[in-house]
Amino acid sequence: MKHYSKEEWLKYVKNELNKDVREGFENHLYGCDQCLDLYLQAVAEEESHLPIILNEADFTDSIMASIAEYKNNHIERPQVRKKSKSFYQSALFHYSIAAAMTILLMTTGVFQSITKYAENVQSPSFKEKETSMTEGIVNKTFAWMDSLETKNKKEGK
Numbered sequence: 001m002k003h004y005s006k007e008e009w010l011k012y013v014k015n016e017l018n019k020d021v022r023e024g025f026e027n028h029l030y031g032c033d034q035c036l037d038l039y040l041q042a043v044a045e046e047e048s049h050l051p052i053i054l055n056e057a058d059f060t061d062s063i064m065a066s067i068a069e070y071k072n073n074h075i076e077r078p079q080v081r082k083k084s085k086s087f088y089q090s091a092l093f094h095y096s097i098a099a100a101m102t103i104l105l106m107t108t109g110v111f112q113s114i115t116k117y118a119e120n121v122q123s124p125s126f127k128e129k130e131t132s133m134t135e136g137i138v139n140k141t142f143a144w145m146d147s148l149e150t151k152n153k154k155e156g157k
């Protein structure tokens with residue numbers, strides 16, 4: 001039985017082997033306590049190579065720094081929002097909304113009722129203006145006719 005060296009097991013642990021080789025390692029591992037021991041040693045050695053938190057305060061600081069960085073990246077977002085807000089405030093946006101609302105109201109029939117309502121509201125005031133103008137003309141005409149009549153009466157006498 002061919003055994004694997006600790007260096008080979010380290011490669012396995014570091015995932016430096018291709019799939020076929022890995023499968024060979026794994027199949028051997030099931031039936032070989034000697035290599036299982038080497039494998040566990042390799043795992044322990046590899047774990048020791050992982051970053052160790054030497055100073056918890058520094059570790060916390062680095063995490064806080066990355067959070068601050070994350071926040072800064074998020075603070076940049078309002079600028080994008082401002083840009084989009086200016087778009088929302090733009091006339092084009094309002095035109096789009098107005099167009100969309102018009103289509104919506106027209107299709108739902110609300111627009112027609114609004115138009116009718118507007119007509120009902122507008123018409124009396126317009127008629128009132130018209131009648132007041134007409135009344136003014138009529139009154140003036142009456143006044144003129146009265147004066148003419150009295151003139152004729154005077155002259156007729």
Ligand SMILES: [Zn+2]
Pocket residue numbers: 002003004028032033034035036
């Ligand atoms: Zn072995």
